[in-house]
Amino acid sequence: MTDKNVDYIIVGQGLAGSCLALQLLFRQKRVLVVDRVREHAATRVAAGLFNPITGRAMTKTWMADALFSYLHSFYSQAEYFLKAKCLSSMPLYRPFVSIEEQNEWMGRSSDTDYVGYIERLHTSPFYAHQVNNPFGGMLLKQCGYVDTVLFSTALRDYLKNTSALLDEDFDEDALKIETSGLTYKSWQAKRIIFCTGEKVRTSSFFSWLPIRPLKGETLTLATDEPVKVIYNRGVYLVPHLWKVGATYSNDSTPSISEAGRQELTEKLNNLIAFPYDIVNQQWGIRPTTPDRRPIIGPHPAYEKIIIFNGLGTKGVSLAPYFSDELTRWMENGHPINHSVSISRYKSLYSKSA
Ligand SMILES: Cc1cc2nc3c(=O)[nH]c(=O)nc-3n(C[C@H](O)[C@H](O)[C@H](O)COP(=O)(O)OP(=O)(O)OC[C@H]3O[C@@H](n4cnc5c(N)ncnc54)[C@H](O)[C@@H]3O)c2cc1C
The missing domain is CATH 3.50.50.60 (FAD/NAD(P)-binding domain)
Known part of the structure; x- marks a missing residue:
C-alpha cells in the first residue's frame, strides 16, 4: 500500500x-x-481450544449458541482468505469422576439446551488405553481448536x-x-x-x-500416541499441537514456574494413560474483566x-x-x-x- x-x-x-x-x-x-x-x-x-460446555459445573458458556455457530463460518472464511489451515473441529472427551456425575449427565443429555452439544455419553470406560475413565464420560461436539x-x-x-x-x-x-x-x-x-x-x-x-492480567502456563508434549479427540478433565490436552493447559495464576512473575509444571503434570497424569515427554513450557498473560x-x-x-x-x-x-x-x-x-x-x-x- x-x-x-x-x-x-x-x-x-x-x-x-x-x-x-x-x-x-x-x-x-x-x-x-x-x-x-x-x-x-x-x-x-x-492452546486455541474452543468448547461450549465449560467450568467445574460444566454449564453451557455464555452466548454459546450464537458464538459457536459464528466461529466456524468465520475461521473457515479466514482460512480461505489466508490460504492457511488454522481451524480443526474435533470432539472433546470428558471422563466422569463418579456414578453421580454420570447419572446427572444421563438426565441432562435430553435437555434441549445441551442436546446440540452432546455427541454421546459413555457409561463404561472408553478410549481406556489413552484416558483414565472408570465411570465412562461424555463426548462433546462443536469443539476443536484454532492454531492461534x-x-x-x-x-x-x-x-x-x-x-x-x-x-x-x-x-x-x-x-x-x-x-x-x-x-x-x-x-x-x-x-x-x-x-x-x-x-x-x-x-x-x-x-x-x-x-486485569491473569497469568497462564502450558506444556507441550511429544508422544507417538494416535490421539483423535481432545481430552479434558482438570487440564486439557489438544492433539497435534500437543498443548496441555492451563494454569490460572494472579502471580504475574514473568517466567515459567516449577509450580505450574507440577500442577499441569499431576493433572495430566490423572487424565491420560499413555507415555509422553515434556518438550516445552510457556507462559502468557490473559486480559480478563470482572x-x-x-x-x-x-x-x-x-x-x-x-x-x-x-x-x-x-x-x-x-x-x-x-x-x-x-x-x-x-x-x-x-x-x-x-x-x-x-x-x-x-x-x-x-x-x-
Ligand atoms: C496459557 C494460556 C492459554 C490459553 N488458552 C486458550 C484456549 O485454549 N482457548 C481460548 O479461547 N483462549 C485461550 N487463552 C486466552 C486467549 O489467548 C486470549 O483470550 C486472547 O489471545 C487475547 O487476545 P488479545 O488480542 O486481546 O491479546 P494478546 O494476545 O495479548 O495480543 C495483543 C497484541 O498487541 C500487541 N501490543 C500490545 N501493546 C502494543 C503496543 N503498544 N504497540 C504495538 N503492539 C502492541 C502485542 O504484542 C500482541 O501482539 C489462553 C491464554 C493463555 C495465557
Missing part, C-alpha cells in the same frame, strides 16, 4: 486485532496494523505483503486527533482501535478500564478512539463474533450490546478524569 490513507488503524495483532482486521478486510476496508510481536502475548501461547500462532502469523504475512503492517511499538505521542479523522506519523485514518490485550494497562486512553465479558466501543471522550479487549480465557470463541459486532457498529451504526459495551464502565472513567 503506497497510499497512506486508510479507513482504520488497528493497534495490536493478537486474536482481537487479527479477527477485527479480517472483518474489515472481508468488507474491502483499508487497514493499517501496528504490532510488535511479544513472545508472551496470550495469543502466542494459547499459525492464524496470526498467516495474517501478519498477508499484512506485510500488502504494506499494511507497521512492525513496531505504537507511539502514542505520534497520534493526532483531528476533526476530520486521525493522523499517526504519516498515516491518516478515520478511526483507531486498540487491541493491545493486557498491555492496555500502559495506555493513556484506556488504563482506567478494569482489565464480569468475564469483552469490552468494546469508543472512548467516552474521543469517539474515534476505540477499544476491543477483555477476551479473557476464551479469545478463540469470543473474538470472531465480537469483532463482527464492533465492525457493524463502526460501519453501520448497529448498536453494541450493553453487556460488552465500554459504556458499562463509564463511571470509572468519570472517577479517573
Whole structure:
C-alpha cells in the first residue's frame, strides 16, 4: 500500500486485532496494523481450544449458541482468505469422576439446551488405553481448536505483503486527533482501535478500564500416541499441537514456574494413560474483566478512539463474533450490546478524569 490513507488503524495483532482486521478486510476496508510481536502475548501461547460446555459445573458458556455457530463460518472464511489451515473441529472427551456425575449427565443429555452439544455419553470406560475413565464420560461436539500462532502469523504475512503492517511499538505521542479523522506519523485514518490485550494497562486512553492480567502456563508434549479427540478433565490436552493447559495464576512473575509444571503434570497424569515427554513450557498473560465479558466501543471522550479487549480465557470463541459486532457498529451504526459495551464502565472513567 503506497497510499497512506486508510479507513482504520488497528493497534495490536493478537486474536482481537487479527479477527477485527479480517472483518474489515472481508468488507474491502483499508487497514493499517501496528504490532510488535511479544513472545508472551496470550495469543502466542494459547492452546486455541474452543468448547461450549465449560467450568467445574460444566454449564453451557455464555452466548454459546450464537458464538459457536459464528466461529466456524468465520475461521473457515479466514482460512480461505489466508490460504492457511488454522481451524480443526474435533470432539472433546470428558471422563466422569463418579456414578453421580454420570447419572446427572444421563438426565441432562435430553435437555434441549445441551442436546446440540452432546455427541454421546459413555457409561463404561472408553478410549481406556489413552484416558483414565472408570465411570465412562461424555463426548462433546462443536469443539476443536484454532492454531492461534499459525492464524496470526498467516495474517501478519498477508499484512506485510500488502504494506499494511507497521512492525513496531505504537507511539502514542505520534497520534493526532483531528476533526476530520486521525493522523499517526504519516498515516491518516478515520478511526483507531486498540487491541493491545493486557498491555492496555500502559495506555493513556484506556488504563482506567478494569482489565486485569491473569497469568497462564502450558506444556507441550511429544508422544507417538494416535490421539483423535481432545481430552479434558482438570487440564486439557489438544492433539497435534500437543498443548496441555492451563494454569490460572494472579502471580504475574514473568517466567515459567516449577509450580505450574507440577500442577499441569499431576493433572495430566490423572487424565491420560499413555507415555509422553515434556518438550516445552510457556507462559502468557490473559486480559480478563470482572464480569468475564469483552469490552468494546469508543472512548467516552474521543469517539474515534476505540477499544476491543477483555477476551479473557476464551479469545478463540469470543473474538470472531465480537469483532463482527464492533465492525457493524463502526460501519453501520448497529448498536453494541450493553453487556460488552465500554459504556458499562463509564463511571470509572468519570472517577479517573
Ligand atoms: C496459557 C494460556 C492459554 C490459553 N488458552 C486458550 C484456549 O485454549 N482457548 C481460548 O479461547 N483462549 C485461550 N487463552 C486466552 C486467549 O489467548 C486470549 O483470550 C486472547 O489471545 C487475547 O487476545 P488479545 O488480542 O486481546 O491479546 P494478546 O494476545 O495479548 O495480543 C495483543 C497484541 O498487541 C500487541 N501490543 C500490545 N501493546 C502494543 C503496543 N503498544 N504497540 C504495538 N503492539 C502492541 C502485542 O504484542 C500482541 O501482539 C489462553 C491464554 C493463555 C495465557
